[in-house]
Amino acid sequence: MKxxxxxxxxxxxxxxxxELLRNASDxxxxxxxxxxxxQHPATHGVLRLELETDGEAVTRLTPHIGYxxxxxxxxxxxxxxxxxxxxxxxxxxxxxxNMSLGYVLTVEKLMGIEVNERVKTIRVICAELNRIASHxxxxxxxxxxxGAWTPFLLLFQExxxxxxxxxxxxxxxxxxxxxxxxxxxFDLPEGWTAKVRxxxxxxxxxxxxxxxxxxxxxxxxxxxxNVGVLPPDIAIAYGVTGPNLRGSGVKWDxxxxxxxxxxxxxxxxxxxxxxxMGQVGDCWDRYMVRVREMEQSVKIIRQALDxxxxxxxxxxxxxxxxxxxxxxxxxxxxxxxxxxxxxLVSDGKKTPYRLKARSGCFTAISALPAFxxxxxxxxxxxxxxxxxxxxxxxxx
Amino acid sequence: MTAEKISQRLLAAxxxxxxxxxxxxPHLEIQREELLQVALLLRNDPDLAFDSLMCLSxxxxxxxxxxxxxxxxxxxxxxxxxxxxxxKDNPIVPSVAQIWPTANFHEREAYDLIGVRFEGHPDPRRIxxxxxxxxxxxxxxxxxxxxxxxxxxxxxLPTAIDEGN
Numbered sequence: 001m002k003x004x005x006x007x008x009x010x011x012x013x014x015x016x017x018x019e020l021l022r023n024a025s026d027x028x029x030x031x032x033x034x035x036x037x038x039q040h041p042a043t044h045g046v047l048r049l050e051l052e053t054d055g056e057a058v059t060r061l062t063p064h065i066g067y068x069x070x071x072x073x074x075x076x077x078x079x080x081x082x083x084x085x086x087x088x089x090x091x092x093x094x095x096x097x098n099m100s101l102g103y104v105l106t107v108e109k110l111m112g113i114e115v116n117e118r119v120k121t122i123r124v125i126c127a128e129l130n131r132i133a134s135h136x137x138x139x140x141x142x143x144x145x146x147g148a149w150t151p152f153l154l155l156f157q158e159x160x161x162x163x164x165x166x167x168x169x170x171x172x173x174x175x176x177x178x179x180x181x182x183x184x185x186f187d188l189p190e191g192w193t194a195k196v197r198x199x200x201x202x203x204x205x206x207x208x209x210x211x212x213x214x215x216x217x218x219x220x221x222x223x224x225x226n227v228g229v230l231p232p233d234i235a236i237a238y239g240v241t242g243p244n245l246r247g248s249g250v251k252w253d254x255x256x257x258x259x260x261x262x263x264x265x266x267x268x269x270x271x272x273x274x275x276x277m278g279q280v281g282d283c284w285d286r287y288m289v290r291v292r293e294m295e296q297s298v299k300i301i302r303q304a305l306d307x308x309x310x311x312x313x314x315x316x317x318x319x320x321x322x323x324x325x326x327x328x329x330x331x332x333x334x335x336x337x338x339x340x341x342x343x344l345v346s347d348g349k350k351t352p353y354r355l356k357a358r359s360g361c362f363t364a365i366s367a368l369p370a371f372x373x374x375x376x377x378x379x380x381x382x383x384x385x386x387x388x389x390x391x392x393x394x395x396x
Numbered sequence: 397m398t399a400e401k402i403s404q405r406l407l408a409a410x411x412x413x414x415x416x417x418x419x420x421x422p423h424l425e426i427q428r429e430e431l432l433q434v435a436l437l438l439r440n441d442p443d444l445a446f447d448s449l450m451c452l453s454x455x456x457x458x459x460x461x462x463x464x465x466x467x468x469x470x471x472x473x474x475x476x477x478x479x480x481x482x483x484k485d486n487p488i489v490p491s492v493a494q495i496w497p498t499a500n501f502h503e504r505e506a507y508d509l510i511g512v513r514f515e516g517h518p519d520p521r522r523i524x525x526x527x528x529x530x531x532x533x534x535x536x537x538x539x540x541x542x543x544x545x546x547x548x549x550x551x552x553l554p555t556a557i558d559e560g561n
Binding site: 074077110330354358395 | 421455
């Protein structure tokens, strides 16, 4: 028992700690099983983590998912291609634009549709605005789970501005159904670009404010620095993607490395974790990657607004979806929570033969048992918050 | 490296890898007895170095089940799609969870929804549905049970509307 308690106090590489804990004996039968969730304020929805604990230390962890399974893939086999767009929105309901964009690009690849520059640019603006909104939620709930209440209110207030913009654009606040196969549901409303510009100018100084309030806060750093270190090799092996992978120091961003929707034309930096407050890949790195990505998103939006060309946003929408080409493809895009990939098999009928959604949160949860054990229960809350999962995307 | 070249390389190494030019993404057809051998070759050969399994899906065709592997290499930035077939009365495919840990959850999902059994999987349980659920819902001929623990199971799937002419 003594060895485990000493181990809990010593900060060190998580993999080693885990190895020791796994092999440590339990002579007094003090280990106990604890169910964290499915109703737990810090699991971001209905996730159940089955923990084996020794005192305050987590020695084993098994995630149980499926509480929010909504049969997306089964439904997709029964409805026509354009009817799937609103269902795709509901995968990751706080980043709906990115979800429908991923699905729409998959179908466009199957049908061989190349949309015009205006559509591409507007899609980039929407995706980046939604990325900011989504990262704001991620940071806000991350702070809240650790016990900081003020940033939560502040960041949700900023998010309202983004939601107002997207509401004016599409008519909905969360689930937009705006991106459609071959184009967009409507063109931009009058005066909208000026409002987006205004938002960019307003939002820029908010990030240093957030850094003063939270990122460089001593208590926050103590809670997140050196906690939950995800080594890059484990991250790649388990298919962790997005900000979680970049937090581990891997410079990989599909917007840069496999550009889609015209991202190759934008000038922005891929942000990676550098271990400023501890080790590379700790909770603070994953948090900070998201903060810095919001700055880059603003930069992309500004460039997109500068170049926004004229054009018809409905030009390439097919007249009929009743006869589809036979084929199959896998397309992945960079959503705020990692790679969202769609594997689509078409047999030529008006409904897909098979549509599989591969989500970034699903693989992030699968990596939890590999790097989280060895931490304290309170740190596990910080780890789960920092990998930023949305259960809608996990369970589909 | 393109799919055709990868197929030739696998053939040179003594395994069958039939190149199928499906559009827009081509794929390679692998024998299930040779799957582990192929997977190790793809991961360990320095010229191929497929270190990332992007996606693993199960597919239900009228006369067979299929498992699809979408692979990617961070080192060379190339991709390949593999397909393995198995008959419906003996739906067993070797597990690649030891080679690419991503497969762990994805194989559990393929077992849960399609009903492919993965031999050698470290944790072969259902993942999305309850452990005592019967049947595999993504099979085309699936009929949901009427009750589950005395709870009525009501399933109303939406139907496709005609889009255009």
